Amino acid sequence: MITFTTTTTNCPRPLYEFWMLPPGTTNWILGQGYSTNPSWRWNSTGAPPGDYQFSAWVQDAYSGSAISTGLGTYDGFLGVADTISAAPCTAPAVTASPASPTTSGTPVAITASSTCAHANAAYEFWMRAAGTSTWQLVQPYSSNATYNWNSTGALAGTEYFGVWVRDASSDGVNRSSMGRYDAVGSIPYSIVTASCAxxxxxxxxxxxxxxxxxxxxxxxxxxxxxxxxxxxxxxxRAASQNAWQLVQGYTTSATYDWNSTGAAAGTIYFGVWVKDASSPTSTLDANASTTVTVS
Incomplete structure (x- = not known):
């Protein structure tokens, strides 16, 4: 829908009339006859692409009308042009920050960018969670081209984000069971379980x-x-012992300094456990060992 609104001055009782000239023709079409309504809302659905001319006429209710044409009379008029595109908006490019993959709990910004016939395009965001086949609306149409997703609680797997875009003058040239749009784009995004290999x-x-x-x-x-x-x-694990003992709990330090004073002769075993900083495990992701000989 495209709304045309006009104003006038020095006209106590104005009446307004709207005309349209489609592309490829010289015949003007009456869009809305004289009335007190200064606006006309044109439904452009199905309109062929091209350059359209629009004209707003005004006359006072008690005017004898200063100007007469083959289409009618008016006291004054104003013309404007608008272009109808076959594709009002290009398919939106969709990006994510930070880039996929990431771990659950990380804030993720999904951003879309589309070229449309008019400024101030409207964007709508949809999401399909990992392991499901149902899309859910997460942000309805607005001029905001970014959706900020809180991934807290998201299961490991691939999420899908869909973005619908509509030109500012369009009700959506395409229709689905979920709504209308001019063009769509999507991006997969992976949530991984934090771990060390x-x-x-x-x-x-x-x-x-x-x-x-x-x-x-x-x-x-x-x-x-x-x-x-x-x-x-x-x-x-000390020489000739079966039991392991913890000598340094989890820290970011990758080294342990062992003082060999008092150590019995034999082979000493040292184990290193590691886990990712965001790992959900309370034990370890991986481990390895090495030996030191006391002689």
Missing amino acids: SVSATAAPTSVVRGSGTHVTITGAASGCTSANPRYEFWM
């Missing part, structure tokens, strides 16, 4: 002399983590 463990030095009090650095190196700054935990 693996970790390696090294010792430096790998052997010490008993009673020397040498310090040994145990280092973990995580790989394949979803997030930055993975957490490391260090365990130790």
Whole structure:
């Protein structure tokens, strides 16, 4: 729908009439006869594309009308032009920030961009959650081209976001069971479970002399983590022992400094546990071990 509104001055009792000249013709069409209504709403549905001319006439209710034409009489008029496009809007390009994938709980901005015949296009946002086949409306038509999604609670999998766009002068040239639109675009977005794929463990030095009090650095190196700054935990099994003991709880430090003072001769085992900073697990994502020989 396109609304044309006119105003006039120095006319105590104005009456308004609206005319239209479609493209490719010289015959004007009466859109709305003389009345006190200064607006005419034209339904452009089905109108062929092209340049249209519109004219608003005005005359005073008691006027003898100053000007007479083959179409009628008026005291004054104003003409405007408008263009009807076959495709009022191009298919919107849809982007996400941050880029996919991410972990549940991360705020995600879905933004659309479309070229339309007129300024101030309207955008509508839809979402299909992972594991479902039903689309749900998450943000109705507005001039806001961005939808901010709170992914808290989202299950791991692929979400789909659909964006509908309508030109400011359009009611939507396409129709579905969910509504009307001029063009659509979509983007998949993946939610992953935060984790680390693996970790390696090294010792430096790998052997010490008993009673020397040498310090040994145990280092973990995580790989394949979803997030930055993975957490490391260090365990130790003394020579000739079966039980592991926690020597350094989870921190962002990838090293543990072991003081070998008092260590019995034999092989000491060190275990490194790692988990992603956003991992839902309370234990570990991956682990590795290394040994130090005390002789």
